[in-house]
Amino acid sequence: MGEKGLVPNxxxxxxxxxxxxxxKRMNEAKLTFEEMxxxxxxxxxxxxxxxxxxxxxxxxxxxxxxxxxxxVSCGIPINLITYNVLIHGLxxxxxxxxxxxxxxxxxxxxxxxxxxxxxxxxxxxxxEHNMGRALELLDEMEKRxxxxxxxxxGAMINGLCHCKDLSLANKLLEKMTFSGLKPxxxxxxxxxxxxASEGRIEEARRLLDGMSCSGVAPDIFCYNAIISCxxxxxxxxxxxxxLLEIQGRGLKPDAVTFGAFILGYSKTGKxxxxxxxxxxxxxxxxxxxxxxxTVLINGHFKAGNLMEALSIFRHLHALGVLPDVQTxxxxxxxxxxxxxxQEALKVFSELKEKGLVPDVFTxxxxxxxxxxxxxxxxxxxxxxxxxxxxxAPNIFIYNALVDGLCKSGDIQRARKLFDGxxxxxxxxxxxxxxxxxxxxxxxxxVAEAFSLFHExxxxxxxxxxxxxxxxxxxCCKEGDMEKAMNLFREMLQKGFATTLSFNTLxxxxxxxxxxxxxxxxxxxxxxxxxxxxxxxYTTVIDWHCxxxxxxxxNLLFKEMQERNLIVDTVFAxxxxxxxxxVKPDEVTYGLVIYxxxxxxxxxxxxxxxxxxxxxxxxxxxxxxxxxxxxxCKREDLxxxxxxxxxxxxxxxxxSLAACSTLVxxxxxxxxxxxxxxxxxxxKSLGLVPDTTxxxxxxxxxxxxxxxxxxxxxxxxxx
Numbered sequence: 123m124g125e126k127g128l129v130p131n132x133x134x135x136x137x138x139x140x141x142x143x144x145x146k147r148m149n150e151a152k153l154t155f156e157e158m159x160x161x162x163x164x165x166x167x168x169x170x171x172x173x174x175x176x177x178x179x180x181x182x183x184x185x186x187x188x189x190x191x192x193x194v195s196c197g198i199p200i201n202l203i204t205y206n207v208l209i210h211g212l213x214x215x216x217x218x219x220x221x222x223x224x225x226x227x228x229x230x231x232x233x234x235x236x237x238x239x240x241x242x243x244x245x246x247x248x249x250e251h252n253m254g255r256a257l258e259l260l261d262e263m264e265k266r267x268x269x270x271x272x273x274x275x276g277a278m279i280n281g282l283c284h285c286k287d288l289s290l291a292n293k294l295l296e297k298m299t300f301s302g303l304k305p306x307x308x309x310x311x312x313x314x315x316x317x318a319s320e321g322r323i324e325e326a327r328r329l330l331d332g333m334s335c336s337g338v339a340p341d342i343f344c345y346n347a348i349i350s351c352x353x354x355x356x357x358x359x360x361x362x363x364x365l366l367e368i369q370g371r372g373l374k375p376d377a378v379t380f381g382a383f384i385l386g387y388s389k390t391g392k393x394x395x396x397x398x399x400x401x402x403x404x405x406x407x408x409x410x411x412x413x414x415x416t417v418l419i420n421g422h423f424k425a426g427n428l429m430e431a432l433s434i435f436r437h438l439h440a441l442g443v444l445p446d447v448q449t450x451x452x453x454x455x456x457x458x459x460x461x462x463x464q465e466a467l468k469v470f471s472e473l474k475e476k477g478l479v480p481d482v483f484t485x486x487x488x489x490x491x492x493x494x495x496x497x498x499x500x501x502x503x504x505x506x507x508x509x510x511x512x513x514a515p516n517i518f519i520y521n522a523l524v525d526g527l528c529k530s531g532d533i534q535r536a537r538k539l540f541d542g543x544x545x546x547x548x549x550x551x552x553x554x555x556x557x558x559x560x561x562x563x564x565x566x567x568v569a570e571a572f573s574l575f576h577e578x579x580x581x582x583x584x585x586x587x588x589x590x591x592x593x594x595x596x597c598c599k600e601g602d603m604e605k606a607m608n609l610f611r612e613m614l615q616k617g618f619a620t621t622l623s624f625n626t627l628x629x630x631x632x633x634x635x636x637x638x639x640x641x642x643x644x645x646x647x648x649x650x651x652x653x654x655x656x657x658x659y660t661t662v663i664d665w666h667c668x669x670x671x672x673x674x675x676n677l678l679f680k681e682m683q684e685r686n687l688i689v690d691t692v693f694a695x696x697x698x699x700x701x702x703x704v705k706p707d708e709v710t711y712g713l714v715i716y717x718x719x720x721x722x723x724x725x726x727x728x729x730x731x732x733x734x735x736x737x738x739x740x741x742x743x744x745x746x747x748x749x750x751x752x753x754c755k756r757e758d759l760x761x762x763x764x765x766x767x768x769x770x771x772x773x774x775x776x777s778l779a780a781c782s783t784l785v786x787x788x789x790x791x792x793x794x795x796x797x798x799x800x801x802x803x804x805k806s807l808g809l810v811p812d813t814t815x816x817x818x819x820x821x822x823x824x825x826x827x828x829x830x831x832x833x834x835x836x837x838x839x840x
Contacts, residue, residue, distance in 0.1 A: 130161075136168050138154050148177060148185075151173060165198065170204075174189050178207060205233060208221075209224050209239060216246075235266075237268045244277060253281050257278070260274075275303060276308060276312065295313060314329050314347045317347075321354070321355065323352060350385075353387075365383070377403065377410070384414060387399065415434060419449065419456060420452050423456030423459060450470075454466045466487075485507075489519050493523060496526075496529070498526040515548075520550075524536050524561075528560065528561030559589050559592050560589075562574070568599075575589060590613045598627065598630025601630075603634055603639075621657075624644075625655070628643050631643065632662070659681070659682040708740065715748055719752040742774070743769055743780075746768070747776060750784060778804065
């Protein structure tokens with residue numbers, strides 16, 4: 123233009139600047155604008171507006187603000203549209219303070235903000251979760267009679283849900299509806315997800331019903347929120363009803379839907395159901411992610427389904443999915459729990475070969491596993507390896523190592539590790555203290571155990587029942603029953619005393635030949651409604667036998683069997699009592715025969731029955747009743763019938779229960795003649811058959827078309 127004597131004016135520069143901005147050539151546009159200023163021409167609104175739009179698009183906020191300052195210094199009026207563009211850009215890039223300054227400045231210069239101005243700022247503050255400022259702007263809008271947009275309401279509801287202020291979020295929803303705006307599915311789903319994440323399922327359901335009534339169809343996100351909430355609470359049947367509703371609406375369950383069911387059923391231990399939804403997920407062409415595989419693996423291990431857990435892990439590899447550290451760690455942890463140390467180590471090696479970095483949980487599982495296996499040195503090798511990699515051991519790892527050393531008898535090394543914990547930024551917790559105290563007690567260094575016990579409160583760690591039990595046991599081993607009893611009384615006051623506590627003290631008194639004190643403690647135990655177990659009974663009975671108190675031993679033995687305590691213990695005690703010279707009576711024999719019947723060991727049961735008969739001790743029909751019932755259970759009805767006949771020969775009266783069992787068994791076997799014979803025998807003994815027995819006989823005779831017998835029996839029923 124200059125060669126032809128033409129001089130570009132403001133309009134010329136503006137056209138070129140705007141064109142370059144549209145072409146996204148912002149550097150050239152900036153140079154053109156600066157050239158215009160150098161020539162002494164005053165920029166106009168259009169050039170500045172084009173530059174603001176262009177720089178805003180590129181996210182160059184500094185240039186945007188510079189152009190705005192040029193407009194102000196040149197006296198170019200900034201209109202509402204440009205102010206909104208400025209505020210929108212600043213909010214978009216998180217420059218909320220600058221955006222607020224622009225609002226303040228425009229009001230000062232007499233430019234009235236509109237609904238969009240406020241909405242842009244509200245949405246920006248909501249993204250920053252600054253709900254206080256967003257709500258202030260909402261109040262300001264109301265004062266200016268401006269109506270927020272549906273998007274702004276949605277942003278505020280979303281922000282309030284994020285801040286857990288669901289009550290205010292719900293009020294805003296009501297306000298939005300009242301103002302004539304219709305909430306969309308996103309607004310509803312946001313609030314539903316908010317309530318569901320807080321476990322407030324009823325409010326979430328109410329909203330789901332409300333949106334349907336308002337003509338807004340729920341989407342999969344709404345349903346997933348409710349299903350996830352129900353699944354976390356273990357309410358799987360209720361969750362299933364929503365799955366049916368999803369399908370009824372023509373919606374497709376997604377990975378989140380199936381994941382919620384898999385998680386819920388895994389948590390409740392129903393792994394068959396979890397596996398069903400996993401298969402269904404695959405059938406829908408949906409790929410489970412690593413966290414879902416982790417849930418399934420954990421669930422199967424907890425349910426004792428080792429092979430299923432192995433299968434899931436292999437399935438993951440077969441699909442070409444690289445398991446992450448968390449999935450591998452869960453698998454390693456499960457293998458170690460099942461004693462499969464070598465397999466766990468193999469997975470650990472594979473994890474490292476694939477470039478994955480084991481985390482503290484992975485090392486914790488392996489170290490704990492090795493310590494439990496008694497391989498403490500291997501555990502320390504892993505400890506050293508993780509430290510070299512810059513992974514700091516946590517309290518669980520130290521507790522495992524201390525426990526491993528104590529159990530291997532290396533109490534000095536355990537103490538060194540214990541004392542060195544604060545240097546590593548860790549303080550021993552109740553588990554660490556209790557492990558050390560137990561270790562000292564088992565190493566017969568009770569004095570050092572008490573030293574740690576007295577130290578605990580000053581370190582902010584309160585002793586619990588395990589600590590007290592360990593100390594009581596240590597005192598009992600040393601024969602210091604007075605100290606043990608003082609600790610025990612302290613336990614009672616604190617509510618720590620358990621069956622184990624009583625057992626330890628009772629055993630201590632017995633070993634100190636203080637049988638009277640042991641018996642008193644046994645009675646106190648029952649009075650305090652702390653139930654003795656098989657260990658309590660075994661201890662007291664054994665020492666009664668040693669003291670020659672056979673009658674007391676026999677009474678306790680019967681009491682033990684009546685309480686249905688461990689069968690093997692009953693047999694062992696019976697043999698021990700006989701060996702000690704205790705003469706079992708008919709009741710004692712009956713109890714042991716009952717135990718054998720429970721174990722389906724009828725050979726031994728009949729041997730004892732013959733022993734009772736041979737000794738002429740049989741006065742009641744109880745033993746025969748037990749044997750008849752056991753034979754019926756085995757479906758050996760011929761022998762059961764013979765035994766019933768034998769009772770008559772011995773002058774023993776069978777119980778109604780045993781006879782009824784035999785009648786029912788014959789009926790179930792289709793032997794109605796035998797059933798009727800036993801039934802008539804029951805009546806001849808003066809026993810009154812129960813209704814169930816009569817009904818069985820009626821049904822059996824009707825099936826045999828013996829209507830006359832059936833009619834006679836029906837008369838007895840009525």
